[in-house]
Amino acid sequence: MNAKKEPSIWQGFKAFLMRGNVVDLAVAVVIGAAFTNIVNSVVKGLINPLVGAIGTQNLDIYSACLSSSCKGDQGIQLMWGSVLGATLSFVITAAVVYFLMVLPMAKYLSRAEARRKAKEGTHEIIEVTELEVLKEIRDALVAQRGSGHDER
Template sequence: MTVLKGFKDFILRGNVIELAVAVVIGASFTAIVNGFVTGIINPVLALLFDTGDLAAATVPLGMGRNAPELGYGIVISAIIQFIMVAAVVYFALIVPMNYLKKVQFRKKAEEPAVVEPAPPTDTELLVEIRDLLQSAHNDRKKSESA
């Protein structure tokens, strides 16, 4: 039963939920960026490389009809998609988070620091104990003489 309780605590912890949300949002961003690159960037680059489809852009590695071809177009497309996803993540997530952290840090720096009184020294404590013992002793003497 403790294993199931531990698992439940793990799942209900905020970090796991936030991570799941981040994965879903990341997948959505990736789909949007891939659509943008496939639909807009790749056709423009295909014009530059004089090919109908950028992924089909190749260079023959040898002479003849059966010579293998180096498919550089698909690599260029993948690099562009990676750069676009990285840019979206950076500008949509990292920059705003860094700004919020900076604002939070400034607010903490502007707040006056709460100065707690220093704890009493050993000598001060001993003097206080001595005074308490002396007053207790004096009270006992008064009650015995009365």
């Protein structure tokens, strides 16, 4: 029997790593980590001071008590200020990413796609015109052949 040799674990792992989506994912993680610093700087340096001018920059101090007395670490405290702060930070970060990265990239890609379609459209017009000319030439040759056969 001619048994097919299965690839080794190392060969399978190497093939897995060399697939494009793994490399793309690794690049995305590295770029995302680097971009996180930019976004955090924008949020910490610009957005938080603006929000702090209206209220407070530190929402962690806000909480609610579920037990009869909450002093220090005693009692059951709901730290809703921390949740609100994290939620606001997420929304602000998402807005910065959308308006500084996603929206400009989408506009660029749509313009590039429109240019590509316009370029393809001109080729199609030329091809259709050439096809029509070739059909006319064919029809003229067929007409000449038909008239030439009638004279014999």
